[in-house]
Amino acid sequence: MTIRRKLLIAFLFIAVLSSVVTTVLLSFTTRSLFDWYVQSNTEARATQWQRLLAAYYTERGSWDGVGALIRSTQFVRGRGGPRHLMMPPATAGPERIILADQTGRIIADSSGTDIGLFLTDMTIPSRLPITVNGEVVGSVAIVTGFQKGLMTLEAAFLRRMTTTSIIGGAIIALIGIGLAFIFSRHLSQPLSKLAIAARQMASGNFDVKLEVSTGDEMEEVAHAFNFMKDSLKANEEARHKLVADVAHELRTPLSVLRGNLESMQEGITEPTQETIVSLHDEVLRLSRIVQDLLNLGQMESGGFPLNLELTNIVEVITRVTSVFAAETDARGIRLETNIQGTLPHTQADPDRIVQVLVNLLANAVHHTPDGGEISVSASRIDDNIVVSVTDSGPGIAKEDLPHVFDRFYRTDRARDRAAGGTGLGLAIVKGIITAHKGSIRVESEPGVSTTFTFSLPVLPSD
Template structure:
């Protein structure tokens, strides 16, 4: 069963049960309170009837003609109440034609001498067995002169008139409950549609993802839990789309990077096999260089993947970071001398004894300094600064090159990305250097950032948390 139907069924069931419970409770409450109220009303009416018939008897000394009194009241609609019999204008209700209430006047012996319906005159009734309210009548001397009987319905403790009223009230309760049920169904239908419509959009979007359509997004403006779910879905979709693009670019870039060395290897091997060209030292050195290049590329990709997965092995030890930086600078001495680039070092003494993986950090420094040398023009300057800030160390490498294009900044640390699209791979490397640097720094729990320096050139900043002796 669909969620919308489940919600609609649940709402309708709740409202239906509530309506039934309300009706039952209302019926019980109305029945109880009406019984009390009508009992008091009947008691008051019996008092009035008692006064009426007692005055009639005392005035005439007998019950002669009392039947005509009741018939006259029924014919005149009660206009004779209180005329000449000591009653005021607020006498008991009249017995209008069709009134189902039964009022009987009995003699002391139990014989009906007056009947509001004129159907039981002369019938002998035992007051003890009569279903209704009974009121004995006494004269001035206290002698019993008769009984007044107010008949009730055989099915209940009400008169038939009261039963008719109770029935109409119950019908009104059930009708109102039915109307409430219909309204509740309409409201629940609107609520269920409102709840399930965004879920349907989410379902359609996920189905699109399953088919490879990464452009699907959900537009939901609500601020409730479903809106939060849609927002999380869209963020996940953005991330997955980005990862899918990275995956496709990675495959294309790896294939492109491997195509050149494989083409060189294949061409030379086919030449030696098919044309009989004998291998010489120069050709073998070329083939060796290409295999080494492919091995480095594969190894770099593996290390990047391990770093991104948080599984890159680190062999930390206490290292003199100042000596490590100087060692890396010495590696590039030939390139620095060739381009007449000056190196300015500004390293704090607190960096002489820090905990890190020297091989990984050395590779990071090699990549950053080498990248700076590549883009710094002749007679330029590279500044390397290092200091401790709180519980972390900060190392910056700044060059005086042309800087980084704003469009390139978000993608510098992606695999195989090159800001200079026209640079050859033999001159510019594989495009994995900054991606490796980022992976190695993050493996140490740090971060790396690239930006343009206000005074020109670019600056790469590494932030790595310092570890205490207890962490080793």
């Protein structure tokens, strides 16, 4: 069931429920008000007779002749002029007055039917005692035909109110259906767009863009969807690029191996020592590419193994710079080490930090011209050990800086891949530093220098 249909049903249910509740409340309220009016009217009439009969008993000292007074009610209308004290109250319609003495026996009845019976045996709602000088001398009761007339009017009015409520409820239901149709369309239309866009994206179309301008949560969902779409598009492009780069990287050494092996099989070339060494180098190159890809996969999945121990970063720097000392001396490159102060130990995998420094220094040596300078510095800044490798090479173009840590990215596209390595070194460097909960960045000024800087957290006790 669609959301639009659910909303229509919900609005219709609310409209019908409101109509029913309104009808019931109106009927109950009207009946209560009519009952109260009838009861109040009857009690007011009984009070008037109570006062009149009390005055009659006070004046006469007994109930003698009271029957004539009570029977005269059918002739009294009393509208307009003043009444005598002994004149009965004006009636609003036919009514029956019943008077009983102090024993409860009826001594006067305007209808003349129940004289001699006891008032206590009759069910009469409006009955009041008559008190003279603190003594109950009788009681008066009123039965009016006006009550039946009111009940008839009440029933007619309630029927009219019920009919009106039903009609009003139907109108409310129609309005509710109209509003439900408008609101459901307003709410479901962005969801329909979202569903269509999701299906297009699932089919591989990442150029779709969801446009929703509702100013509410639906617009936030649309923005989140577009952000997710852009992220998936970027990941998909990166995946395609990775597959193409891996295929390209593997194709070169595989082509070399295949060509040489086929030449040997066909007797074109002899399996000399030099040829075997060349083929072995290509195999090592293939193994290195595969191992680097495996390491990157582990880094991205959070499963990259680290053998953490207390590590003296100064010893690591000294060990790595000594490896490159012979090459830099041969090319006249000045390799300097600058350690600022006494650095604390850090919790790290020393072999992986060596791998980081080897990659950074290898890149620096490769890009630094003969007679240039390379500087390795280390210092403590706040709660981090910061290590920088700076070379005086040609630098990195501004547009290349955001991509230097990407897989298979080369800043010098003119160099062949054999001379440029696998293109995975800096990506692995970043993965290793990130696995140590550190950070790495690069700064470069083309034609002047390039600086790679990474930081590692120090131990809390230090």
